Amino acid sequence: xxxxxxxxxxxxxxxxxxxxxxxxxxxxxxxxxxxxxxxxxxxxxxxxxxxxxxxxxxxxxxxxxxxxxxxxxxxxxxxxxxxxxxxxxxxxxxxxxxxxxxxxxxxxxxxxxxxxxxxxxxxxxxxxxxxxxxxxxxxxxxxxxxxxxxxxxxxxxxxxxxxxxxxxxxxxxxxxxxxxxxxxxxxxxxxxxxxxxxxxxxxxxxxxxxxxxxxxxxxxxxxxxxxxxxxxxxxxxxxxxxxxxxxxxxxxxxxxxxxxxxxxxxxxxxxxxxxxxxxxxxxxxxxxxxxxxxxxxxxxxxxxxxxxxxxxxxxxxxxxxxxxxxxxxxxxxxxxxxxxxxxxxxxxxxxxxxxxxxxxxxxxxxxxxxxxxxxxxxxxxxxxxxxxxxxxxxxxxxxxxxxxxxxxxxxxxxxxxxxxxxxxxxxxxxxxxxxxxxxxxxxxxxxxxxxxxxxxxxxxxxxxxxxxxxxxxxxxxxxxxxxxxxxxxxxxx
Amino acid sequence: xxxxxxxxxxxxxxxxxxxxxxxxxxxxxxxxxxxxxxxxxxxxxxxxxxxxxxxxxxxxxxxxxxxxxxxxxxxxxxxxxxxxxxxxxxxxxxxxxxxxxxxxxxxxxxxxxxxxxxxxxxxxxxxxxxxxxxxxxxxxxxxxxxxxxxxxxxxxxxxxxxxxxxxxxxxxxxxxxxxxxxxxxxxxxxxxxxxxxxxxxxxxxxxxxxxxxxxxxxxxxxxxxxxxxxxxxxxxxxxxxxxxxxxxxxxxxxxxxxxxxxxxxxxxxxxxxxxxxxxxxxxxxxxxxxxxxxxxxxxxxxxxxxxxxxxxxxxxxxxxxxxxxxxxxxxxxxxxxx
Numbered sequence: 132x133x134x135x136x137x138x139x140x141x142x143x144x145x146x147x148x149x150x151x152x153x154x155x156x157x158x159x160x161x162x163x164x165x166x167x168x169x170x171x172x173x174x175x176x177x178x179x180x181x182x183x184x185x186x187x188x189x190x191x192x193x194x195x196x197x198x199x200x201x202x203x204x205x206x207x208x209x210x211x212x213x214x215x216x217x218x219x220x221x222x223x224x225x226x227x228x229x230x231x232x233x234x235x236x237x238x239x240x241x242x243x244x245x246x247x248x249x250x251x252x253x254x255x256x257x258x259x260x261x262x263x264x265x266x267x268x269x270x271x272x273x274x275x276x277x278x279x280x281x282x283x284x285x286x287x288x289x290x291x292x293x294x295x296x297x298x299x300x301x302x303x304x305x306x307x308x309x310x311x312x313x314x315x316x317x318x319x320x321x322x323x324x325x326x327x328x329x330x331x332x333x334x335x336x337x338x339x340x341x342x343x344x345x346x347x348x349x350x351x352x353x354x355x356x357x358x359x360x361x362x363x364x365x366x367x368x369x370x371x372x373x374x375x376x377x378x379x380x381x382x383x384x385x386x387x388x389x390x391x392x393x394x395x396x397x398x399x400x401x402x403x404x405x406x407x408x409x410x411x412x413x414x415x416x417x418x419x420x421x422x423x424x425x426x427x428x429x430x431x432x433x434x435x436x437x438x439x440x441x442x443x444x445x446x447x448x449x450x451x452x453x454x455x456x457x458x459x460x461x462x463x464x465x466x467x468x469x470x471x472x473x474x475x476x477x478x479x480x481x482x483x484x485x486x487x488x489x490x491x492x493x494x495x496x497x498x499x500x501x502x503x504x505x506x507x508x509x510x511x512x513x514x515x516x517x518x519x520x521x522x523x524x525x526x527x528x529x530x531x532x533x534x535x536x537x538x539x540x541x542x543x544x545x546x547x548x549x550x551x552x553x554x555x556x557x558x559x560x561x562x563x564x565x566x567x568x569x570x571x572x573x574x575x576x577x578x579x580x581x582x583x584x585x586x587x588x589x590x591x592x593x594x595x596x597x598x599x600x601x602x603x604x605x606x607x608x609x610x611x612x613x614x615x616x617x618x619x620x621x622x623x624x
Numbered sequence: 625x626x627x628x629x630x631x632x633x634x635x636x637x638x639x640x641x642x643x644x645x646x647x648x649x650x651x652x653x654x655x656x657x658x659x660x661x662x663x664x665x666x667x668x669x670x671x672x673x674x675x676x677x678x679x680x681x682x683x684x685x686x687x688x689x690x691x692x693x694x695x696x697x698x699x700x701x702x703x704x705x706x707x708x709x710x711x712x713x714x715x716x717x718x719x720x721x722x723x724x725x726x727x728x729x730x731x732x733x734x735x736x737x738x739x740x741x742x743x744x745x746x747x748x749x750x751x752x753x754x755x756x757x758x759x760x761x762x763x764x765x766x767x768x769x770x771x772x773x774x775x776x777x778x779x780x781x782x783x784x785x786x787x788x789x790x791x792x793x794x795x796x797x798x799x800x801x802x803x804x805x806x807x808x809x810x811x812x813x814x815x816x817x818x819x820x821x822x823x824x825x826x827x828x829x830x831x832x833x834x835x836x837x838x839x840x841x842x843x844x845x846x847x848x849x850x851x852x853x854x855x856x857x858x859x860x861x862x863x864x865x866x867x868x869x870x871x872x873x874x875x876x877x878x879x880x881x882x883x884x885x886x887x888x889x890x891x892x893x894x895x896x897x898x899x900x901x902x903x904x905x906x907x908x909x910x911x912x913x914x915x916x917x918x919x920x921x922x923x924x925x926x927x928x929x930x931x932x933x934x935x936x937x938x939x940x941x942x943x944x945x946x947x948x949x950x951x952x953x954x955x956x957x958x959x960x961x962x
Contacts, residue, residue: 222882228818228848234763235770235800243850244883244923245820250808252771254679261678261764272818272847288763295818297847 149338150331157327158320165316173305173312177270180301184226185266185273188296191224192277199231199279201289209233209289211279213240226300231279232256232291239290251293259291271298337361337369344373348380396561400443400579404436411436446580449508450560453587460502460591462616467497467506467538471529474511482518482527489514490528497533500615501592509588510540512581513608517544520606537594538614543607549600557598558586585610592616628707628729632700635731661692668702668780671772671810672709672720677765680772680810681720685712695748695781696734702780703732706773723772725765728758730791734783747784747804750777754799756792774802775810818847825920826858827913827956828868833906835957836913839863852881852888852924855917871913873899879932886925887948888918894932897940904942911943912955919951926950 145151198214213231221229221242231240236252255265259276268274272295279290340361360377363369411429415421468491475489482489499506510529517527525545532539549557556562561579585608589596594612665688672681685705689698705712707729709720730753752773758766774786788800809817822843827836841864845854856878862870875895882889900910915927926948929939937946 218882218884225848234767236767243820243845243848244921245822245845245851245854248807250771250806252680252767252808252810253812257678257680257764257767260767261762295847 150328150335153335154324154328154331157331158324161320161323161327162316165320169309169312169316173309176308177301177305180304181270181273181298184296184298184301188224188227188273188275188294191220191227192229192275192292192294195220195229196277196279196292199290199292201279201281211239211290218242226297228295228297230293232293234260234289236260236291256291256293259293260288262286262288268295271302272296273298337363341369341372341376345376348376393560397443397447400561401440404440404443407436408433443580446584450580450584450587453505453584453591460616461504462500463503464498464500465503467499467531467540468493470503470507471510471531471540474507474514475529478511478514478518481515485518485521486524487518487521488526490526492528492530494530494532495534497531497538497614499533499538499612500617501612502588505588505591509585509610510542512585513542513610516581516608517542517546519546520544521546525605533614536613538612540610540612541607542610543605545605548602548604549598549606550602551600554598554600558582558596627727628724631729631731632704635700636697661690663688664691665689666780668705669776670705670712671723671776672706673723673768673772674719675721677721677762677768680723680768682810683709683713683720687712699732699734699750699777699781699783702777706776723769723776725758725761725769728755728761730754747782749785749787750783751787751789753789753791753796756790758790758799770800770802771808771810774804774806775808778804820845822851822854824851824855824858825917826855826863827871827916828859828863828865829871829909829913830957831867831869833869833909836909836916836955837868837957839865839868850881850883851921852883852890852918853878855921856881856890856914859913859917871910872896873901873910875899883921883924886923887928888921888924888926889928889930890914890918891930891933897931897936900940902940907939907941907943908955911939911945911949912952915949916951916953916956 195213195217198216200212200214201209202212204210211231211233217229217240221227227242229240229242230238230246230251232251233239236250236256238246238249238251241247255267255274255276258265259278262278262280264278265276266274267276275292275294275296277292277294278288279292281287281289340363344359344361360373363373411433415426415429471491475491478489514527514529521527521544527542527544530539530541530543532541560583562582586596589610589612592612593616594610596608596610598606598608600606665686668685668687670683670685672683673679674681687701687705689701693701703724707722707724709722710717713720733751733753735749735751761769770788777783777786784804786802787798788802789796790799811817822845823840824843825838825840827838829835830837841858843851843854843858845851859870860872860876860878862872873896875893876899877893877895879891879893880889881891900907911929914929918924918927927950928935928948929945930936935946937944939945
């Protein structure tokens with residue numbers, strides 16, 4: 132009982148496999164094509180044999196016609212003599228029945244003797260008596276009617292040779308052949324089906340390998356790269372599946388890693404100001420008789436650390452919101468130049484601190500359809516960076532240009548520059564070329580999220596951002612954005 | 625056509641003068657319904673031909689005869705139908721033609737049967753006189769006339785013989801004769817077209833194996849099966865009657881059977897010899913059931929028996945079979961004997 136259940140389970144599982152319809156399909160195809168093929172051959176054989184027989188019969192009839200002699204007796208009646216070989220020949224052509232009829236369609240000779248004296252007056256006989264050779268019949272019996280003409284006068288018809296050729300033995304042989312063929316076809320069929328199943332099984336083995344591999348991937352604690360890729364020969368759909376799955380897995384793992392990294396980055400970033408605050412606070416608490424100025428100084432430090440943490444948290448929130456589905460752009464049409472102007476006005480105090488000039492160059496005034504708030508934020512970040520990483524007395528220039536389709540905003544500075552190898556990583560979260568710049572007082576503090584935010588905003592607007600730089604001389608960030616967000620960009624001026 | 629129609633009218637007129645007297649009352653008053661005369665309707669098969677005279681076409685016609693009309697009158701009407709397909713099948717004027725060739729028909733006379741000719745039954749004889757032109761008609765035209773006309777007439781009347789005469793300069797001479805017993809195959813290739821059914825007499829042994837008794841049977845022969853073969857096969861099968869006993873041993877088979885110059889050579893397998901139980905009378909009955917049955921075939925006078933192709937001296941122990949055997953009527957019992 133127990134084993135039966137197991138067997139049934141295994142059977143139903145096997146039945147669901149894709150191998151089954153494939154294999155059954157092949158089997159059906161085999162049988163259909165072999166049946167069709169053999170039927171075709173049998174048809175050809177049948178026709179060939181029947182034609183052979185008809186040709187042979189015609190020859191025999193011609194011979195008989197040559198042997199027949201007619202003579203008029205005393206009362207003017209025509210007597211038809213079939214020749215001496217009439218009966219003996221008929222035994223050789225045992226599939227034939229030959230009747231000789233006179234001009235009144237009466238049977239005067241018959242190879243089986245049984246119809247002598249009867250009249251046959253059908254279309255074929257009538258036509259033959261009219262001088263025509265007529266053939267008729269079907270695949271079972273073929274009929275020939277040949278006129279017997281007077282030797283002296285070819286136009287005078289004195290009788291008819293009416294012959295029937297039976298195709299029975301042809302059909303019998305074919306039947307035997309057919310039965311044998313069915314037997315052989317079935318036998319070969321079994322072998323073919325076995326081979327077909329083996330073929331299907333072998334071809335689809337990669338599938339089970341892939342399945343096993345995927346299960347291991349799912350369960351495994353180990354890194355995907357350590358897991359052995361299934362061995363599949365060739366470069367086919369299966370290997371492509373494996374490669375794609377590998378890529379997807381890597382991407383997912385990378386994503387996972389970056390998330391973990393992100394969390395650890397965030398905690399790290401927050402831990403630093405928190406520990407500063409802790410140190411400052413504890414030192415205040417542990418000491419007695421601390422002068423008021425010291426308190427104020429420490430509290431100011433604590434305050435700025437708190438501000439820093441706030442900055443980090445709100446930047447994070449901005450970034451996260453930008454990345455995750457809250458990407459609704461609040462579109463309005465405005466002048467980039469005007470927007471930049473406002474930003475520069477706001478940034479001026481910061482720039483003045485180090486004597487940095489802020490310049491706006493409008494090569495071509497540009498009206499853009501965009502989310503003003505977000506774009507302001509992006510540009511503010513870029514300009515802020517330009518100020519932060521600049522030399523004292525240097526310059527930050529914003530150049531605005533546009534054509535029919537795109538707006539181009541270039542923010543360049545005369546700062547310290549960025550190594551080319553760092554270009555890619557620049558826009559990553561929390562990335563700073565020099566980690567030491569973290570906590571320089573009044574220095575380039577910041578959250579490390581600025582460029583990530585800029586890029587996210589630019590991407591949302593379907594734009595692109597790129598960077599180029601010369602070490603020691605300065606960097607420039609170029610933003611290229613479509614002037615219009617809605618679909619018919621082609622139609623706009 | 626006109627000549628024929630005139631002829632018929634003349635005939636009818638003549639007949640109307642001849643027939644009369646007798647017991648008929650008011651038979652020539654067509655509209656008088658008060659008499660006992662009424663219309664009888666029949667379905668008669670009539671043969672026509674096609675336009676080029678290459679085929680016989682059968683039509684079943686519904687005709688009405690007056691109950692008071694004579695055989696001759698009916699015959700004349702019938703001939704009229706044969707001649708004029710239009711009258712019965714007006715819609716087929718294009719395709720139907722009369723089997724009677726134009727311009728040859730003179731007259732038809734009904735005669736009583738003179739027993740000089742050995743015709744079966746005592747039906748009437750129809751005498752047809754034709755113009756000499758008939759002789760010049762083609763073989764097929766003559767054939768279509770003789771077949772179509774005779775079969776129509778035989779089916780619709782009790783005429784048993786048709787004599788066809790040709791009128792020439794010297795008078796009339798008989799040209800052709802058709803009997804109602806002549807079996808004509810006109811149907812095209814039906815089931816029985818290739819097979820022949822013959823009534824034969826077979827000889828089996830009687831119950832106490834003392835003599836041969838005849839059994840009549842209808843044999844259906846295969847297309848290429850000879851009558852001799854059919855008879856021997858039937859003997860091997862055995863009798864249908866319970867009073868008769870099979871004479872052929874079990875497992876007997878005919879290897880070959882040939883008829884030549886009045887001799888039937890029959891080659892049987894060895895089981896025919898080996899499986900026989902033996903005994904003089906039994907042997908005799910076996911051999912002569914064969915010989916007597918075959919002897920009834922027209923053209924077979926002697927039978928030569930071979931066993932697996934070889935001539936043997938004796939069948940088993942008693943009956944010599946090395947020479948031609950003739951049918952022996954003395955073995956046939958008196959009970960159902962011919």
